[in-house]
Amino acid sequence: MTITATPPRPEAGALLRSWRERRQLSQLELALRADSSARHISFVENGRARPSQALLLRLADQLDVPVRERNSLLLAAGYAPLYPERPLDDPELRGLREAMERLLAAHEPYPALVVDGTYQVVAANRALGVLLAGVSEHLLAPPVNAMRLTLHPEGMAPRIRNLAQWRGHLLRQMERQLALVRSEPLRALYEEVSAYPVTDPGADDPTRPAPFALPLRVEHGGRVLSFLSTIATFNTPMDVTVSELAMETFLPADAPTAAYLQALDLDR
Template sequence: MTMITSAPGAGVGPLLRGWRERRRLSQLELALRAESSARHISFVETGRARPGQALLLRLAEHLDVPVRERNALLLAAGYAPLYPETPLDDPSMEALREGVERLLAAHEPYPALVVDGTYRVLAANRTMALLLDGVAEHLLVPPLNAMRLTLHPEGVAPRIVNLRQWREHLLQQMERQIALARSEPLRALYEEVSAYPLPEGAVDGPDEDASQLFPFALPMRIAYGGRVLNFLSTIATFNTPMDVTVSELAMETFLPADPETGAFLRSLLP
């Protein structure tokens, strides 16, 4: 995995070139999408021309540059950042917080949580406690981290029946995110959790191949109270975010993958 970087003071050109190459677009392809010319894109990338703010934002949009990194492009080009980064507990975020809390509560009795761009847990519903049964106390000290909780040998990992499959899925998910954003904290988290040793006995045998049991999607199979609960995971994000904080929020919801799991979860809450 490589990171898009440029030397301090190098300007916006190397950053744009890095994003374009990451998206595997030619200068001509990008120019056509952004209503510019390949010549002008070349001049911008080599520092011979300074892009206007409107063009820079169009380029960022067509390169699918994350909101946080769009601010970095603007700064490198000599413009003020356009997108604020508002703390989630700010009074201006009250409507968003209430909406998220309603969604989490409405998903019960199935587990759901909200994380930021580095998987820090910001909110969760009551059923998430079920998945955290037996997790070591030191992992439950705030701020909680969903990846750390899941993959640490003293976390949820020992109870995940198809751990090797689920671990590979999560690490690949992080790799895709690192490819999209220049996040050193996310990269550091990846290096940490990918180095965790597998808990003793965590070997998926033929009978534990979840893809054979659930061919439509890979589930997380977790042992709980003498039974195995099977979950499908979905992730939701906000469309067209205009704030860095909002752009990095993700709600992960766990749906029962079979009738038995659904019936058991419904029996837990009144």
């Protein structure tokens, strides 16, 4: 019989040191922000002192540790996780789902969607179909991933007129996330989509300046639509699932795009 050893769980001190170094703070700076002392922070990081739950939460707050990782910190220190991770269809999250649906519907006729921490699409409005025209069916089979939809050669990529710029924007966005969170699924997704062959429609000037923000310029029905993207998250989430949700909305970047979308019949 083969016995597989269970890898040891990271100690709270080592995790705290890792987050402090990511945030480029000294022990003294962190101590001042968390109403502690540099000596005590040093003892905690070296495993010579066990932090209280209250101190752990203050440190996590000052280090902007993601909610999922706060649970890991608490477990490593011997405390029970504080933040639940309920599935989005949990009855207790009904109010959240209804609020998201109202927001998505209110954004029509402009596209909008909600993604989780690995860019799986959990909700979308009807106008998103404008962006998905021509996307291969296998990319639309659940679970649908927004990064795959956008960058896959059989997704939106062949129709994005400023693909090099938009692809660079999305990959940098994922790189910033990976610098802040430990997520193997997110890293695997990044490695996948960054390796896709880059299709180039060859129709847009890559040096074309944006007036105030980078637009997404995508072909649709023989015309080029131009969108500005915004992302919204929930303030002070108390649930792991909720903390990782993000709503992305696309606004028309020019008058022709706005007029075209406003003339669409989304009920057809």
